[in-house]
Amino acid sequence: MQKELEPLWNKCVAFHGHACGGLAVGFRAALYAMELLGIDRGAVDEELVCISESDACGVDAIQALLSCTVGKGNLLFNLQGKNAFSFYRRSDGKSFRLVLLATPDKTKQERHDWLMDGDYHEMFAVKEAKQPLPEKARIFKSCMCSRCGESFAESFAHLQNGEIVCPACFSPYTRGL
Numbered sequence: 001m002q003k004e005l006e007p008l009w010n011k012c013v014a015f016h017g018h019a020c021g022g023l024a025v026g027f028r029a030a031l032y033a034m035e036l037l038g039i040d041r042g043a044v045d046e047e048l049v050c051i052s053e054s055d056a057c058g059v060d061a062i063q064a065l066l067s068c069t070v071g072k073g074n075l076l077f078n079l080q081g082k083n084a085f086s087f088y089r090r091s092d093g094k095s096f097r098l099v100l101l102a103t104p105d106k107t108k109q110e111r112h113d114w115l116m117d118g119d120y121h122e123m124f125a126v127k128e129a130k131q132p133l134p135e136k137a138r139i140f141k142s143c144m145c146s147r148c149g150e151s152f153a154e155s156f157a158h159l160q161n162g163e164i165v166c167p168a169c170f171s172p173y174t175r176g177l
Contacts, residue, residue, distance in 0.1 A: 001116050005031070008065060015064035016057060024115035025083050026058025029098050030065040032120045033087045036096060042067030046074040046136055049088040051129075053080040073137020086129040090136075095129040145169055 001009060012027050013019045033050075034040065042048070042065055050068040052059050055077060062068050062085060068075040083100035101123060103111050115123070140153040146163035158170040 012061040012064045016060040020057055021112050021115055022057030023061055024058075024112070025100055026061030026085075027065070028115060028118075028120040028123055029058065029083075029085050029100070030061050032098055032124055032126075033066065033085070033096075036126070037087065037089055037094065043072070043074055046072060047090050049074045049076070049090070049134055051076045051078050051086040051088075051131060051134070053078055053082040053084040053086075055079060056083075058083060058085075076134055078131070086131065088129065088133045090133065093133060095133065097127040097129045098124040099127055100124055 008031070009019075009027060012023055016023050037048070039048070044067070048066060048068060050062050050066065052062065052075065059075070063075065070076075084097060086095065086097040088095040103114065106114060138155075140155045142151045143154050143157050143164050143166075144151055145166040145168075147165050147169040150166060152166045156167050158165050158167065160170055
């Protein structure tokens with residue numbers, strides 16, 4: 001690994017808890033995204049958004065380096081089981097999707113070495129982002145579930161038998177389908 005990248009890699013490892021190939025995928029995707037966006041730091045607020053198509057290790061590198069987090073509302077998931085990340089910049093609408101390319105001709109060790117030392121330009125296909133720029137995160141009023149008595153966000157409310165219920169207490173009518 002290039003010496004100047006070691007502090008960034010170590011930040012990812014510290015956040016994730018250990019070094020692994022999955023983390024390296026996210027690390028390289030984050031570096032590539034930073035280059036394509038022309039930035040050298042992560043998001044302070046929601047000016048940068050990432051939609052990850054996986055909930056695997058690589059997402060932790062996105063969080064550590066780009067400051068895209070679920071809590072801020074600028075890390076979203078569209079789980080497809082793919083090593084693919086869509087990035088959006090709110091200020092100018094720039095967006096793109098990075099998709100990890102297949103490496104069928106590499107052994108596990110060769111793939112690991114490639115992820116750690118290879119050129120991320122050769123690791124990812126740069127494609128058009130599939131989804132439009134997500135709206136900014138909103139803060140919703142709280143509701144009280146009439147069944148369990150717990151407070152929850154209004155956007156999750158269901159009306160059942162004339163009562164407001166939370167998703168956990170809601171019994172959908174599916175007729176077994």
